[in-house]
Amino acid sequence: LAKTTQPISMDSYEGQEVNITxxxxxxxxxxxxTWYQQFPSQGPRFIIQGYKTKVTNEVASLFIPADRKSSTLSLPRVSLSDTAVYYCLVGDSRNFGNEKLTFGTGTRLTIIP
Amino acid sequence: DTAVSQTPKYLVTQMGNDKSIKCEQNLGHDTMYWYKQDSKKFLKIMFSYNNKELIINETVPNRFSPKSPDKAHLNLHINSLELGDSAVYFCASSQVAERDNSPLHFGNGTRLTVT
Known part of the structure; x- marks a missing residue:
């Protein structure tokens, strides 16, 4: 199983860049x-996905080193609305039902005004 | 407009009852899933299903059973409800393709409370 480990919680001030590994x-x-964002009383929402190197979209960047044994989600200039739980999921949806599609405990990110 | 919708949003019931949660997706995806999120916010996959195959997480009690009337629906039936079944249940879907790893699209969950 590709078990994932993330920090349980992080705090950051508005306007800063936040990196979650x-x-x-x-x-x-x-x-x-794949990284997902979850707000209270909502389902997880897809943020970004990658296989190797760097991926960037309109909301985040994902950095993956050559050995792929870790990844870093980077949120530029966070705002209060970025307060949420962020999950890292490692797996292959082609193996649907695989236990790897179980999420870890996630990182609770709190943005401070 | 809702891509993955679940009903009901809240479900309160007594131990021993049988209940169902409905899920529908309008994304045209070929695979649907049920997840359970417990009080510690741990999201665990319960079932995965496409039009050919049902895969069951071996830790899920057989009191839980998914039913799929068609590709767009995957309902969750729970028999003889127990206190430990209290959780938030999420439905999700994805398009399983040969080359791409399709992200999961989640509904907003059903909070089940067993008293």
Whole structure:
């Protein structure tokens, strides 16, 4: 199982860049790294996904080193609305039902005004 | 407009009852899932299903059973409810393709409380 490890919580001030790292030492060749955001009383929402190197979209960047045993989600210039729980998920949805599709405990990010 | 919708949003029931949660997705995805999120916010996969195969997480009690009338629906039936079944249940869907790893699209959850 590609078990993931993330910090349980992080605090940051508005306007700063926030980096959340996820460790996944047992990542398999076919596994992708996907990050989700969850607000209270809502389901997780897809943020970004990558396989290797760097991926950037309109909301975040994802940095993946060559060995793929960790990944870092980078949120530029956070605002209060970025307060949420962030989950790192490592797996391959083609193996649907695989236990790897179980989420870890996530990182509770709190943005301070 | 809701991509993945679940009903009901809240469900309060007594031990021993049988209940169902409905899920529908309008994304045209071929695979649907049920997740359970407990009080510690740990999201655990329960089932995955597409039109050919049902995969059950072996830790899920057989009191839980998914039913799929068609590709857009995956309902969750729970028999003989127990106190420990209290949690938030999320439905999700994805398009499982040969080359891409499709992200999961979640509903907003059903909070089940067993008294």
């Amino acid at each position: 996820c460790s996944h030492n047992n990542i398999a060749t076919n596994d992708y790294i």
